[in-house]
Amino acid sequence: VTIHVDASNPGVKVSPNLYGIFFEDINHAADGGLYAELISNRSFEDDEKNIPTWKTSAQEGAKIQTQLINKGLLNKAQGKALQLTIAAKPAATASLINEGFWGINAVQGRTYKLSFWAKGSYKGGLKARLTNTKGDKVYAETSLNAKVGKKWTKYTAELTANANDAKAQFELVADGKGTIVLDVVSLFPPTFKNRENGLRPDLAQLLYNIHPKFVRFPGGCYVEGQESPENAFHWEKTIGPIEERPGHKNVNWRYRTSDGMGFDEYLQLAEDLNAKPLYVVNVGLWHGGMTPVDSIQPWIDECMNALEYANGPVTSKYGALRAKNGHPEPYNIEYLEIGNENNQPDPAAQSDHYYERFKKFKDAVLAKYPKMHLIGNVVAWGDDNPKWESNESVELLDEHYYRNPAWFAENFNKYDNYNRKGSEIYVGEYAVTQGFGNMGSLDAALGEAVYMMGIENNSDIVTMASYAPIFANLNNRMWAPDMIQYTSDKVFGTPSYYVQNVMANNIGTRVLKVNQENPYKYEQTQVKPAICRVGMGTWGTQVSFEDKGYSDENGKALPMTLQELPTDIHGQWKTEGSLIKQTSNEESCIRLNPGEITSNGYIYKVRAKKDAGNE
Ligand code: AHR
Known part of the structure; x- marks a missing residue:
C-alpha cells in the first residue's frame, strides 16, 4: 500500500479512546489462562x-479413596467437596494429585502459594509437593502442619521449585489414617503487579504492552450464558474470597469457570493497564432463553448494583462491599454496553424486544449516572451495514466483523460516509477469522491494519475499537484465531497481536489527509481442492480440512496444516447444486457430495475419500 500524506491538510482529531481490548473467558482465557490459578477444578x-x-x-x-460429597460443606457457595479416606501403613504414602491446566509450570526458584480448606478425622503426616507427571521427581515439598479436625480450617503453605517442568503436577501426600474433606485447593505463582488472586504475568504483560485505552469485559457470549439464566455472568457471585464464589457453567465455551477472575479482577485489570473499564450487561437474554421484556427489573437491579459496587461511595451498600473487598476507591466505570449482540433480526438468536430492553436500562442508568456513556447493539454477523432502527438516542453503537482479509482491506473507506450527526461507532469485535488457520497470519494482520487505518481516518465517528477474542490456551480452544496463544509456560502473539500493539502504541492526535494506492486486491475466487470434515461446532456446521487429504487438481498431495473455519458459521456457507445431499440422522454431521462449496470468496472443492465417515 502506498500512502501519500498531505501534512498541510489536517483532518479529524483521533479519538483518545480509540484502541482498547476485549476480554472474554473463551478458550480458557481466564481459568487456564490469564487468571494465574494453577489448580484446575479447585473446588x-x-x-x-x-x-x-x-x-x-x-x-x-x-x-x-475419593468421594464427592454434598453435605456439611464449607459454605453455601460450595456445591461439593472431596472426601478422602486414607489408610497407610508405616513408611507408605498415598497421594491426591492435580494435573493443573494441562500441566503446572514449575520454574526453578519460583515460590508458589498454596491454600486449601479441610476438615475430618485424619491423623498422620501431610505434605504438599510439586512433582513430574510420573511422581518420581520432587521439585518442591513442604510439610503441612495440618491437624485435621472437625471444623473447616484454612491451611496455607509455600512451595519453591528446584527445577523447570512445564507439565509438573501438584500432590497432597498422606502417610496416616482417617478422612480428610477437602475444598478450594489453590496454588498461585507470583502474579502481575503482585495482586492477590491475580493474573499470569507473561500474558498480562502482553496486554499491558498494547497500552489499551479501555478493557471491555466480560464478553462476548459469556455475558449471556447458555441454557439457563444461572449460566450467565452474575457479577455479585464473582466477588469476595475465592471460597465464596460458586463459579458457573461456561456453557457457550464448554467448560466450567471458577469465577476466580471476577468483577473485581476485571476492574483491577483495567486499573493495572491504565485503561477505562467497559462493562457489558445482560439484558435478560441467554442463548436458548429469555426473561420476558416486561419482567426484566431484576436484571436492571443487578446492573445498578454492579454500577454502585464499582462507582458508589463507600457509604453506599455496594460501595461499602467494594471497600470490604479491598478497594475503597471507586473503579469509575464510564462505559456501559447494554447487551451483547442482542439486536438480531432473528428472535431465536438471543434477541427479543431489544430496543425496549435498551430503553429500560438506559432510563435507569442515566437517572443515577447521567454521564455514563451507553453503548447499544446493532445486528452482528452477516450485515455489513448494520443500522440502529429506533428513535431512542444512543451514544455509541457496537459493530462486530469477523471476515476475511479482503473484506477488511476493502473496507478502508467504510466509515467515510457515516452520518456525523448519528451515534458514534465502537467496533467492539473484529478479526480476520476466515480461511487463514488457527495461528493467524500476516495476510490477516495486514487486512486488519488497513481497516484500522480507515478507522483512524474516521476517528471522529469511530471512537473505539477492540480486536476479538484475545486469548487461547492451545490445549483446549474453541475459537480461532486469537491474538495471544499459550500453553502452561509458553506464549506468543500472532501477527494480529503485533498489529494491535503497533497501531495502539503509535497513535497520533490528528489525522492528516492521506491518499493511498492499494494494490491489495484479493483473489475473490481461489480454488482449493480439499477433503472436508464437517461437524457441529459451537454455532452450527463447521468444516475443517484434513491435513493429509489436501491435494491439488491432479490429486497430488499438498502439505498443509489443519485449517479450521470455526467462524464460517451463522449460515454463511452457500452450497452449489446438490452438494449437501442429506442431513444424517445424527444431528452432528452432514454429508457432502463431491462438488464445490463456496464461502467468503473461496470455492472449496470436495472430493470423495473411501471409508471417510462423515467426510
Ligand atoms: O469473540 C467470540 C464471540 O463472537 C463472542 O463471544 C460473541 O460476542 C461473538 O459472536
Missing part, C-alpha cells in the same frame, strides 16, 4: 459425578 465442581483433573496414587501398604 471439585467441574462435573456432577467425576473428578476431572484429579487422580490418586498409593504406594504398597497405602490406600486412598
Whole structure:
C-alpha cells in the first residue's frame, strides 16, 4: 500500500479512546489462562459425578479413596467437596494429585502459594509437593502442619521449585489414617503487579504492552450464558474470597469457570493497564432463553448494583462491599454496553424486544449516572451495514466483523460516509477469522491494519475499537484465531497481536489527509481442492480440512496444516447444486457430495475419500 500524506491538510482529531481490548473467558482465557490459578477444578465442581483433573496414587501398604460429597460443606457457595479416606501403613504414602491446566509450570526458584480448606478425622503426616507427571521427581515439598479436625480450617503453605517442568503436577501426600474433606485447593505463582488472586504475568504483560485505552469485559457470549439464566455472568457471585464464589457453567465455551477472575479482577485489570473499564450487561437474554421484556427489573437491579459496587461511595451498600473487598476507591466505570449482540433480526438468536430492553436500562442508568456513556447493539454477523432502527438516542453503537482479509482491506473507506450527526461507532469485535488457520497470519494482520487505518481516518465517528477474542490456551480452544496463544509456560502473539500493539502504541492526535494506492486486491475466487470434515461446532456446521487429504487438481498431495473455519458459521456457507445431499440422522454431521462449496470468496472443492465417515 502506498500512502501519500498531505501534512498541510489536517483532518479529524483521533479519538483518545480509540484502541482498547476485549476480554472474554473463551478458550480458557481466564481459568487456564490469564487468571494465574494453577489448580484446575479447585473446588471439585467441574462435573456432577467425576473428578476431572484429579487422580490418586498409593504406594504398597497405602490406600486412598475419593468421594464427592454434598453435605456439611464449607459454605453455601460450595456445591461439593472431596472426601478422602486414607489408610497407610508405616513408611507408605498415598497421594491426591492435580494435573493443573494441562500441566503446572514449575520454574526453578519460583515460590508458589498454596491454600486449601479441610476438615475430618485424619491423623498422620501431610505434605504438599510439586512433582513430574510420573511422581518420581520432587521439585518442591513442604510439610503441612495440618491437624485435621472437625471444623473447616484454612491451611496455607509455600512451595519453591528446584527445577523447570512445564507439565509438573501438584500432590497432597498422606502417610496416616482417617478422612480428610477437602475444598478450594489453590496454588498461585507470583502474579502481575503482585495482586492477590491475580493474573499470569507473561500474558498480562502482553496486554499491558498494547497500552489499551479501555478493557471491555466480560464478553462476548459469556455475558449471556447458555441454557439457563444461572449460566450467565452474575457479577455479585464473582466477588469476595475465592471460597465464596460458586463459579458457573461456561456453557457457550464448554467448560466450567471458577469465577476466580471476577468483577473485581476485571476492574483491577483495567486499573493495572491504565485503561477505562467497559462493562457489558445482560439484558435478560441467554442463548436458548429469555426473561420476558416486561419482567426484566431484576436484571436492571443487578446492573445498578454492579454500577454502585464499582462507582458508589463507600457509604453506599455496594460501595461499602467494594471497600470490604479491598478497594475503597471507586473503579469509575464510564462505559456501559447494554447487551451483547442482542439486536438480531432473528428472535431465536438471543434477541427479543431489544430496543425496549435498551430503553429500560438506559432510563435507569442515566437517572443515577447521567454521564455514563451507553453503548447499544446493532445486528452482528452477516450485515455489513448494520443500522440502529429506533428513535431512542444512543451514544455509541457496537459493530462486530469477523471476515476475511479482503473484506477488511476493502473496507478502508467504510466509515467515510457515516452520518456525523448519528451515534458514534465502537467496533467492539473484529478479526480476520476466515480461511487463514488457527495461528493467524500476516495476510490477516495486514487486512486488519488497513481497516484500522480507515478507522483512524474516521476517528471522529469511530471512537473505539477492540480486536476479538484475545486469548487461547492451545490445549483446549474453541475459537480461532486469537491474538495471544499459550500453553502452561509458553506464549506468543500472532501477527494480529503485533498489529494491535503497533497501531495502539503509535497513535497520533490528528489525522492528516492521506491518499493511498492499494494494490491489495484479493483473489475473490481461489480454488482449493480439499477433503472436508464437517461437524457441529459451537454455532452450527463447521468444516475443517484434513491435513493429509489436501491435494491439488491432479490429486497430488499438498502439505498443509489443519485449517479450521470455526467462524464460517451463522449460515454463511452457500452450497452449489446438490452438494449437501442429506442431513444424517445424527444431528452432528452432514454429508457432502463431491462438488464445490463456496464461502467468503473461496470455492472449496470436495472430493470423495473411501471409508471417510462423515467426510
Ligand atoms: O469473540 C467470540 C464471540 O463472537 C463472542 O463471544 C460473541 O460476542 C461473538 O459472536
